[in-house]
Amino acid sequence: MTQLPDRTHAAALDVADPLAGYRARFAVPPGVLYFDGNSLGPPVVGAADALAAVVRDQWGRELVGAWNSCGWIDLARKVAAAIAPLIGACADEVAVADSTSVNLFKVLAAGLALDPSRKVILGERENFPTDLYIAQGLADLLGGGVSLRLVDRGDLEAALDEDVAILMLTQVDFRTGERHDLDAWTARAHARGALMVWDLAHSAGAFPVDLARCDADFAVGCGYKYLNGGPGAPSFVFAARRLHGRLRSPLWGWMGHAEPFAFATAYRPAEGALQFQVGTPPILSLAALELGVAAIAEIGVQRLWAKSCALTSLFLELVEPACAAHGLELASPRDPQRRGSQVSLRHPQGYAIVQALAARGVVGDFRAPDILRFGFAPAYLRFVDVRDAVRILDEVMADRSWDQPHFHQRRKVT
Amino acid sequence: MTQLPDRTHAAALDVADPLAGYRARFAVPPGVLYFDGNSLGPPVVGAADALAAVVRDQWGRELVGAWNSCGWIDLARKVAAAIAPLIGACADEVAVADSTSVNLFKVLAAGLALDPSRKVILGERENFPTDLYIAQGLADLLGGGVSLRLVDRGDLEAALDEDVAILMLTQVDFRTGERHDLDAWTARAHARGALMVWDLAHSAGAFPVDLARCDADFAVGCGYKYLNGGPGAPSFVFAARRLHGRLRSPLWGWMGHAEPFAFATAYRPAEGALQFQVGTPPILSLAALELGVAAIAEIGVQRLWAKSCALTSLFLELVEPACAAHGLELASPRDPQRRGSQVSLRHPQGYAIVQALAARGVVGDFRAPDILRFGFAPAYLRFVDVRDAVRILDEVMADRSWDQPHFHQRRKVT
Numbered sequence: 001m002t003q004l005p006d007r008t009h010a011a012a013l014d015v016a017d018p019l020a021g022y023r024a025r026f027a028v029p030p031g032v033l034y035f036d037g038n039s040l041g042p043p044v045v046g047a048a049d050a051l052a053a054v055v056r057d058q059w060g061r062e063l064v065g066a067w068n069s070c071g072w073i074d075l076a077r078k079v080a081a082a083i084a085p086l087i088g089a090c091a092d093e094v095a096v097a098d099s100t101s102v103n104l105f106k107v108l109a110a111g112l113a114l115d116p117s118r119k120v121i122l123g124e125r126e127n128f129p130t131d132l133y134i135a136q137g138l139a140d141l142l143g144g145g146v147s148l149r150l151v152d153r154g155d156l157e158a159a160l161d162e163d164v165a166i167l168m169l170t171q172v173d174f175r176t177g178e179r180h181d182l183d184a185w186t187a188r189a190h191a192r193g194a195l196m197v198w199d200l201a202h203s204a205g206a207f208p209v210d211l212a213r214c215d216a217d218f219a220v221g222c223g224y225k226y227l228n229g230g231p232g233a234p235s236f237v238f239a240a241r242r243l244h245g246r247l248r249s250p251l252w253g254w255m256g257h258a259e260p261f262a263f264a265t266a267y268r269p270a271e272g273a274l275q276f277q278v279g280t281p282p283i284l285s286l287a288a289l290e291l292g293v294a295a296i297a298e299i300g301v302q303r304l305w306a307k308s309c310a311l312t313s314l315f316l317e318l319v320e321p322a323c324a325a326h327g328l329e330l331a332s333p334r335d336p337q338r339r340g341s342q343v344s345l346r347h348p349q350g351y352a353i354v355q356a357l358a359a360r361g362v363v364g365d366f367r368a369p370d371i372l373r374f375g376f377a378p379a380y381l382r383f384v385d386v387r388d389a390v391r392i393l394d395e396v397m398a399d400r401s402w403d404q405p406h407f408h409q410r411r412k413v414t
Numbered sequence: 415m416t417q418l419p420d421r422t423h424a425a426a427l428d429v430a431d432p433l434a435g436y437r438a439r440f441a442v443p444p445g446v447l448y449f450d451g452n453s454l455g456p457p458v459v460g461a462a463d464a465l466a467a468v469v470r471d472q473w474g475r476e477l478v479g480a481w482n483s484c485g486w487i488d489l490a491r492k493v494a495a496a497i498a499p500l501i502g503a504c505a506d507e508v509a510v511a512d513s514t515s516v517n518l519f520k521v522l523a524a525g526l527a528l529d530p531s532r533k534v535i536l537g538e539r540e541n542f543p544t545d546l547y548i549a550q551g552l553a554d555l556l557g558g559g560v561s562l563r564l565v566d567r568g569d570l571e572a573a574l575d576e577d578v579a580i581l582m583l584t585q586v587d588f589r590t591g592e593r594h595d596l597d598a599w600t601a602r603a604h605a606r607g608a609l610m611v612w613d614l615a616h617s618a619g620a621f622p623v624d625l626a627r628c629d630a631d632f633a634v635g636c637g638y639k640y641l642n643g644g645p646g647a648p649s650f651v652f653a654a655r656r657l658h659g660r661l662r663s664p665l666w667g668w669m670g671h672a673e674p675f676a677f678a679t680a681y682r683p684a685e686g687a688l689q690f691q692v693g694t695p696p697i698l699s700l701a702a703l704e705l706g707v708a709a710i711a712e713i714g715v716q717r718l719w720a721k722s723c724a725l726t727s728l729f730l731e732l733v734e735p736a737c738a739a740h741g742l743e744l745a746s747p748r749d750p751q752r753r754g755s756q757v758s759l760r761h762p763q764g765y766a767i768v769q770a771l772a773a774r775g776v777v778g779d780f781r782a783p784d785i786l787r788f789g790f791a792p793a794y795l796r797f798v799d800v801r802d803a804v805r806i807l808d809e810v811m812a813d814r815s816w817d818q819p820h821f822h823q824r825r826k827v828t
Contacts, residue, residue, distance in 0.1 A: 043470075043474050047473075051462075060443070064454040068827050072645055136680070266550070267547040286646075
């Protein structure tokens with residue numbers, strides 16, 4: 001067992017934490033040390049009652065009239081406007097609709113349409129798979145030489161040549177947490193005449209993102225991670241205002257029409273990012289997302305990021321001696337400015353260790369082949385949680401409790 | 415005022431109605447005569463508590479673990495399997511995901527990919543606009559001669575030539591309720607070498623649909639109308655099993671991958687309709703849809719249709735004298751086999767009349783330019799509702815209460 005400082009230090013950090021009071025706003029079950037808010041954020045307290053009220057008092061009482069009387073028809077726009085400042089965007093640059101995958105399809109197609117002379121989407125081989133699949137599917141659909149060029153991270157710059165239409169990057173690597181420099185990569189893409197598409201899945205709600213400053217063209221992001229919008233929450237999609245006049249989403253739906261209820265035969269896109277709306281918005285899911293976004297917006301991304309840095313600093317300080325003792329390796333950059341709100345470790349038995357930790361109440365995540373991923377959602381995570389998690393990790397490694405067969409059995413979702 | 419038979423006859427029909435007991439399963443507010451279940455079905459009783467429980471006991475207690483422990487990862491497949499028998503499909507031919515618009519995009523693109531020598535999507539000019547927009551957007555995206563050919567209903571057969579790749583029809587016209595013959599049109603399309611895509615938005619859950627018998631290629635449909643899945647509920651999508659080996663959806667997402675959690679770099683589609691899954695499924699919306707579908711499946715589409723015919727027969731019998739007296743015209747076929755579970759009337763002041771009816775508790779719908787639309791959702795509508803609605807319509811027409819200025823003011827959603 002590794003020597004750990006006692007709990008006093010961490011407890012003192014919680015006492016001094018200006019965000020400590022916000023923990024009570026999130027439904028984190030007692031006894032759970034939750035390091036997986038970057039996979040699924042918890043509900044805000046009151047979300048269950050609020051959803052029940054939407055069903056009972058809006059849908060159940062107003063029926064179809066609720067589209068007007070309860071403001072459902074404006075809800076997606078309202079949530080988009082609440083997300084916009086979290087990512088350095090204006091309200092008319094953001095829409096909330098569909099899934100991150102579908103939104104990525106929209107912006108990749110819209111980007112390719114802006115300059116048909118360029119045919120290549122450039123991305124990282126290690127990007128989150130659904131991003132790669134969506135780009136592969138679009139290339140397959142369009143034909144005519146459109147292709148996805150995948151390279152290792154170190155080869156990105158060399159691969160950014162005059163054939164590249166779009167540089168598509170996820171800001172925070174889902175395995176290692178390594179963070180791309182938003183400004184630098186956007187500038188590089190633009191310098192080579194390419195458009196920049198950012199996936200902000202592991203960014204939005206965790207730290208400040210400034211799409212205006214970096215002058216990004218398009219972005220997409222996730223509602224159910226640091227925005228706590230609920231499982232499969234609708235996603236957001238961003239298009240810079242300077243592109244709006246030329247913007248052409250490939251999915252022309254009635255909710256993206258300039259006048260949906262004119263029931264015109266010909267499509268005429270709504271202005272701005274609103275054209276990324278497609279079908280009827282999923283009100284129940286949007287209502288939950290609205291609550292999660294409101295809580296994060298109230299705390300503010302600057303304060304969230306400050307606390308995230310303090311949490312991960314404590315984690316690294318405590319965990320590195322344990323790592324050294326137990327054959328765990330740090331897989332994330334040590335500098336908080338070079339990563340998202342996450343620290344990953346490596347171990348050949350990572351899967352079983354993550355299961356053994358979960359059995360002891362420490363919920364992290366495994367990512368193949370060997371990544372133990374710890375997300376630090378600063379809205380509700382405590383410094384004592386960090387200290388307790390490291391202690392349990394140290395115990396699990398020392399007593400090899402992960403070496404039991406049932407911790408090695410793969411579940412459907414890993 | 416038109417002479418109406420007294421309420422006794424309708425009340426007797428309710429007493430004899432084998433489905434009468436099911437009304438208590440749906441949250442239709444007292445005092446509301448709801449003829450708009452074809453726009454948004456009401457929640458089933460208990461949906462509010464069920465949703466609250468998903469938030470509180472699943473999401474709030476199990477957090478990310480709920481994907482396994484609460485079966486979230488299989489929920490979309492489970493709901494798809496429950497919808498399948500309602501439309502004459504096998505479970506592996508149906509997926510539940512995204513919106514009807516997005517699903518239509520998938521099947522149109524998949525259809526075009528099956529025979530690149532044909533370039534035309536043939537449809538009706540009067541089809542629901544989002545269907546037209548999606549097809550226009552796909553044609554714009556693909557280029558290379560792909561186009562949408564829109565004709566009037568009477569010209570469809572002549573327009574079905576050897577250039578047509580896909581005949582795209584909505585089975586029930588959203589304005590008039592007129593129903594296309596599923597078998598006949600599918601056979602005509604196939605006879606000319608075209609694929610058949612059905613939009614079942616106003617069909618599923620209202621009457622029996624047999625996609626196997628008619629041998630359709632693809633179909634899409636809506637979760638929030640007769641399936642009572644809630645506002646913006648996920649949609650269903652069907653692909654015939656004989657196409658599965660050659661099926662290529664244009665939206666390649668991780669949830670449609672054969673092994674989503676292998677996180678492989680290259681896309682490999684799941685078998686069957688499952689490849690139409692794209693992003694992370696919206697669990698809250700799916701949970702509501704599951705309840706609505708279960709209620710409809712329990713009643714059974716044969717019994718629903720039998721009651722629908724009885725309801726609309728009574729409506730026509732009562733309303734036609736009122737129509738004659740007040741300048742209202744029947745816009746729907748009189749024969750129930752030639753329409754969906756809906757009867758539409760025409761009047762130049764249709765919008766104001768629908769508003770005036772709503773103010774008196776009769777909720778129908780207006781569709782430009784002059785359609786008063788009455789949906790008959792047989793799961794919860796009573797014969798006395800039909801009788802009372804006709805009486806109120808007769809009163810509203812007789813006292814011209816619709817002629818007040820505020821009934822003419824357009825709302826956002828009409």
